[in-house]
Amino acid sequence: xxxxxxxxxxxxxxxxxxxxxxxxxxxxxxxxxxxxxxxxxxxxxxxxxxxxxxxxxxxxxxxxxxxxxxxxxxxxxxxxxxxxxxxxxxxxxxxxxxxxxxxxxxxxxxxxxxxxxxxxxxxxxxxxxxxxxxxxxxxxxxxxxxxxxxxxxxxxxxxxxxxxxxxxxxxxxxxxxxxxxxxxxxxxxxxxxxxxxxxxxxxxxxxxxxxxxxxxxxxxxxxxxxxxxxxxxxxxxxxxxxxxxxxxxxxxxxxxxxxxxxxxxxxxxxxxxxxxxxxxxxxxxxxxxxxxxxxxxxxxxxxxxxxxxxxxxxxxxxx
Amino acid sequence: xxxxxxxxxxxxxxxxxxxxxxxxxxxxxxxxxxxxxxxxxxxxxxxxxxxxxxxxxxxxxxxxxxxxxxxxxxxxxxxxxxxxxxxxxxxxxxxxxxxxxxxxxxxxxxxxxxxxxxxxxxxxxxxxxxxxxxxxxxxxxxxxxxxxxxxxxxxxxxxxxxxxxxxxxxxxxxxxxxxxxxxxxxxxxxxxxxxxxxxxxxxxxxxxxxxxxxxxxxxxxxxxxxxxxxxxxxxxxxxxxxxxxxxxxxxxxxxxxxxxxxxxxxxxxxxxxxxxxxxxxxxxxxxxxxxxxxxxxxxxxxxxxxxxxxxxxxxxxxxxxxxxxxxxxxxxxxxxxxxxxxxxxxxxxxxxxxxxxxxxxxxxxxxxxxxxxxxxxxxxxxxxxxxxxxxxxxxxxxxxxxxxxxxxxxxxxxxxxxxxxxxxxxxxxxxxxxxxxxxxxxxxxxxxxxxxxxxxxxxxxxxxxxxxxxxxxxxxxxxxxxxxxxxxxxxxxxxxxxxxxxxxxxxxxxxxxxxxxxxxxxxxxxxxxxxxxxxxxxxxxxxxxxxxxxxxxxxxxxxxxxxxxxxxxxxxxxxxxxxxxxxxxxxxx
Numbered sequence: 001x002x003x004x005x006x007x008x009x010x011x012x013x014x015x016x017x018x019x020x021x022x023x024x025x026x027x028x029x030x031x032x033x034x035x036x037x038x039x040x041x042x043x044x045x046x047x048x049x050x051x052x053x054x055x056x057x058x059x060x061x062x063x064x065x066x067x068x069x070x071x072x073x074x075x076x077x078x079x080x081x082x083x084x085x086x087x088x089x090x091x092x093x094x095x096x097x098x099x100x101x102x103x104x105x106x107x108x109x110x111x112x113x114x115x116x117x118x119x120x121x122x123x124x125x126x127x128x129x130x131x132x133x134x135x136x137x138x139x140x141x142x143x144x145x146x147x148x149x150x151x152x153x154x155x156x157x158x159x160x161x162x163x164x165x166x167x168x169x170x171x172x173x174x175x176x177x178x179x180x181x182x183x184x185x186x187x188x189x190x191x192x193x194x195x196x197x198x199x200x201x202x203x204x205x206x207x208x209x210x211x212x213x214x215x216x217x218x219x220x221x222x223x224x225x226x227x228x229x230x231x232x233x234x235x236x237x238x239x240x241x242x243x244x245x246x247x248x249x250x251x252x253x254x255x256x257x258x259x260x261x262x263x264x265x266x267x268x269x270x271x272x273x274x275x276x277x278x279x280x281x282x283x284x285x286x287x288x289x290x291x292x293x294x295x296x297x298x299x300x301x302x303x304x305x306x307x308x309x310x311x312x313x314x315x316x317x318x319x
Numbered sequence: 320x321x322x323x324x325x326x327x328x329x330x331x332x333x334x335x336x337x338x339x340x341x342x343x344x345x346x347x348x349x350x351x352x353x354x355x356x357x358x359x360x361x362x363x364x365x366x367x368x369x370x371x372x373x374x375x376x377x378x379x380x381x382x383x384x385x386x387x388x389x390x391x392x393x394x395x396x397x398x399x400x401x402x403x404x405x406x407x408x409x410x411x412x413x414x415x416x417x418x419x420x421x422x423x424x425x426x427x428x429x430x431x432x433x434x435x436x437x438x439x440x441x442x443x444x445x446x447x448x449x450x451x452x453x454x455x456x457x458x459x460x461x462x463x464x465x466x467x468x469x470x471x472x473x474x475x476x477x478x479x480x481x482x483x484x485x486x487x488x489x490x491x492x493x494x495x496x497x498x499x500x501x502x503x504x505x506x507x508x509x510x511x512x513x514x515x516x517x518x519x520x521x522x523x524x525x526x527x528x529x530x531x532x533x534x535x536x537x538x539x540x541x542x543x544x545x546x547x548x549x550x551x552x553x554x555x556x557x558x559x560x561x562x563x564x565x566x567x568x569x570x571x572x573x574x575x576x577x578x579x580x581x582x583x584x585x586x587x588x589x590x591x592x593x594x595x596x597x598x599x600x601x602x603x604x605x606x607x608x609x610x611x612x613x614x615x616x617x618x619x620x621x622x623x624x625x626x627x628x629x630x631x632x633x634x635x636x637x638x639x640x641x642x643x644x645x646x647x648x649x650x651x652x653x654x655x656x657x658x659x660x661x662x663x664x665x666x667x668x669x670x671x672x673x674x675x676x677x678x679x680x681x682x683x684x685x686x687x688x689x690x691x692x693x694x695x696x697x698x699x700x701x702x703x704x705x706x707x708x709x710x711x712x713x714x715x716x717x718x719x720x721x722x723x724x725x726x727x728x729x730x731x732x733x734x735x736x737x738x739x740x741x742x743x744x745x746x747x748x749x750x751x752x753x754x755x756x757x758x759x760x761x762x763x764x765x766x767x768x769x770x771x772x773x774x775x776x777x778x779x780x781x782x783x784x785x786x787x788x789x790x791x792x793x794x795x796x797x798x799x800x801x802x803x804x805x806x807x808x809x810x811x812x813x814x815x816x817x818x819x820x821x822x823x824x825x826x827x828x829x830x831x832x833x834x835x836x837x838x839x840x841x842x843x844x845x846x847x848x849x850x851x852x853x854x855x856x857x858x859x860x861x862x863x864x865x866x867x868x869x870x871x872x873x874x875x876x877x878x879x880x881x882x883x884x885x886x887x888x889x890x891x892x893x894x895x896x897x898x899x900x901x902x903x904x905x906x907x908x
Contacts, residue, residue: 021326021329025329025330025332053847053851054427054428054431054847054850054851055847056427056473056474056845056846056847056850057474057475058474058475059475060430060473060475060477061427061430061431061473061474061475062431063428063431063432075903084865084866084867084896085867087867144689144690145690148688148689148690149688149690169687170875170876170877170878171873171876171877172877172878174689174876253689255585259589260588261588261868261869261873261876262867262869263867263873263877278424278425278854279405279406279407280405280406280407280424280425280428280429281425281428281853281854282425282428282432283428283851283853283854284854
């Protein structure tokens with residue numbers, strides 16, 4: 001009996017030691033998490049309900065944070081949905097729309113091509129993934145130089161057309177260039193993930209279908225897509241979650257400083273730029289925080305709904 | 320054993336996460352001179368570069384060459400950080416004791432956050448040790464630019480920074496050599512304004528009437544009076560009105576194969592906010608601009624647009640008022656009416672004509688391209704006079720010469736010393752006046768921010784050195800050195816001798832002369848209202864519209880600024896934007 005008690009005590013002691021060790025190991029990461037994630041986000045949420053003011057008084061320059069309730073959030077909704085900033089909401093939806101309607105299908109097709117190891121598939125996979133590896137600043141500068149300098153100069157030299165531009169002139173042309181660029185660079189990660197998921201499809205299923213005389217297109221639609229649907233569904237959900245934070249690589253095109261005009265801004269870029277344009281302007285922080293809170297309240301239910309819909313109505317396959 | 324190994328690995332990983340807490344960036348730890356005390360200076364390395372800081376530092380180091388700072392440190396070593404973090408937290412955690420910035424950096428906010436050191440003692444200290452007894456930094460600033468005193472001196476009668484550039488702002492530059500070599504100046508009697516300007520102008524109008532445009536190189540025949548309506552001044556021969564300006568542009572394009580304008584396409588959307596503001600400032604002058612600070616006074620240049628998009632002045636002046644309650648909250652105001660100033664309309668009108676005139680031939684193709692940076696635009700401008708299609712005007716800023724240093728050096732290598740900054744002649748282009756009624760009023764330019772401050776975290780010896788550094792850079796020697804190197808003029812009292820002036824470029828000489836005449840002024844925010852709506856009351860927000868265009872260039876880029884009607888639409892939307900902002904964010908808020 002005594003031996004049993006001793007053993008229990010010894011085990012408890014061991015477990016306590018293990019627990020202390022684990023807590024020590026986790027202490028610093030937990031502290032980092034508490035300060036840099038929880039604390040920062042709690043402060044950001046509280047900031048959404050405040051206003052920052054500066055007063056130049058005879059006793060000195062004084063800064064204050066005043067509570068303004070839902071004023072900042074109301075202003076955000078007013079400006080973004082009915083006011084003169086509605087264009088940034090439209091742009092965010094356009095970027096997502098093009099990525100969903102063109103980027104996603106094309107990525108699936110390219111992935112299938114690579115999965116089938118057709119001619120040049122190795123080159124394709126490198127070319128499509130390259131924009132994801134290289135610095136986005138380098139890529140946007142290269143792309144912009146190509147579109148706005150190289151192509152017009154080549155056309156001028158070969159055909160004598162002096163003002164040729166691939167996407168036209170003016171701000172609309174710039175927007176088209178940004179949309180095209182985002183669809184193109186959006187391929188990379190998707191192609192890798194989809195082709196990876198496709199490579200896990202059991203050979204026997206494919207061989208069996210081929211023996212039954214299935215065409216390549218039918219194989220893609222009836223076998224490949226349903227079997228990789230969980231991966232596709234994950235990308236769709238994360239895409240929806242990212243609608244309002246996607247900056248669309250706009251900073252790469254316009255640089256730092258005052259940045260892009262509102263005609264080509266997305267919501268994500270607009271919030272980022274409102275702070276970056278002058279990081280000493282603390283008055284810009286509460287409206288940006290309010291925008292973040294508001295967009296979270298909008299996008300969270302949408303993401304949950306999309307997730308539910310995909311789970312409910314999407315193909316359920318296991319292998 | 321396995322458990323122990325796992326514990327060791329976990330501990331190592333946990334230790335590695337500690338490094339995620341460490342910051343990154345800052346100054347590289349180079350090989351500093353251990354025998355000297357290090358003094359760090361942060362600099363926004365853009366248009367002004369850092370050559371002037373190097374020269375300043377060299378003399379400051381010489382001053383302290385034999386000073387024993389203790390701990391085996393004899394003498395000073397000053398290190399420039401050309402990519403400092405200007406975020407308040409970045410400044411507070413930095414080793415940089417003094418900062419040079421090219422922008423306003425929300426001065427009062429930085430003071431409120433205790434980022435800046437109170438440098439009042441240095442600003443008011445006698446400069447006797449530098450041979451300028453009886454003068455202080457403050458007295459030299461007051462003598463030259465009293466408007467900046469009100470911006471930098473707080474209500475508590477303290478200073479936390481001093482201005483960097485007294486003429487730093489956006490402007491148009493013209494190629495004087497091109498004008499002379501191609502006879503692009505108007506002759507005396509060779510343009511309409513010579514006969515129709517007001518009799519009250521410094522030089523009375525000529526007798527007779529205008530018949531045909533006549534040009535001169537300014538050497539073989541006398542030049543016209545120019546926008547200031549006075550013969551014998553720097554703007555002689557230059558177009559006095561919009562009509563004359565665009566006739567000259569047509570002449571350049573049709574007869575001389577000269578492209579009037581070039582600018583940086585990469586930053587056009589931003590720069591044109593300020594170009595339009597500069598035009599506005601020239602038309603409205605200091606009095607008209609002052610209304611935007613005080614929100615109280617008589618506005619006599621307001622108007623509306625008619626169905627044709629033409630400006631129609633109000634029959635009677637408008638009294639601008641603002642009432643506040645005991646807490647300073649604005650309860651009523653019609654200050655948004657200032658957006659109807661004539662200067663606002665004509666600024667848009669000017670650039671509309673530049674963008675659309677002569678079938679879009681008034682500017683280079685590079686001006687519409689996003690790859691044409693500021694330095695590339697300067698290069699395009701400088702090299703153009705050696706090619707088949709020279710360019711007459713560069714839309715840029717007064718710092719452009721310094722920013723184009725590499726281009727000037729490259730030109731000298733190819734074409735010799737005659738192509739250097741000191742030998743090629745460029746001038747500051749005074750804006751033409753919208754109509755003959757404005758001819759005779761002196762030209763004005765807006766200046767922006769750019770300041771020098773001391774890091775609020777400095778103490779002890781470094782603090783003393785920083786305060787002395789503030790005084791040291793405002794001595795006559797330092798001010799002249801700045802002008803010689805950068806090519807612009809600091810806003811402190813300074814007199815250049817004829818010999819010293821001769822050593823400067825033509826453009827710098829003009830900047831100096833115009834600064835002496837008081838042609839530069841600032842409209843940066845000073846009151847609590849303007850400080851707390853800092854973005855809205857800044858110069859670059861003046862031309863925002865309810866149509867989402869933030870400048871005339873943005874509207875043109877979107878195909879929405881072509882012709883007078885579009886100018887009228889733009890003007891009305893600017894008016895609406897200002898009214899909406901006041902009603903939504905200021906009055907009773």
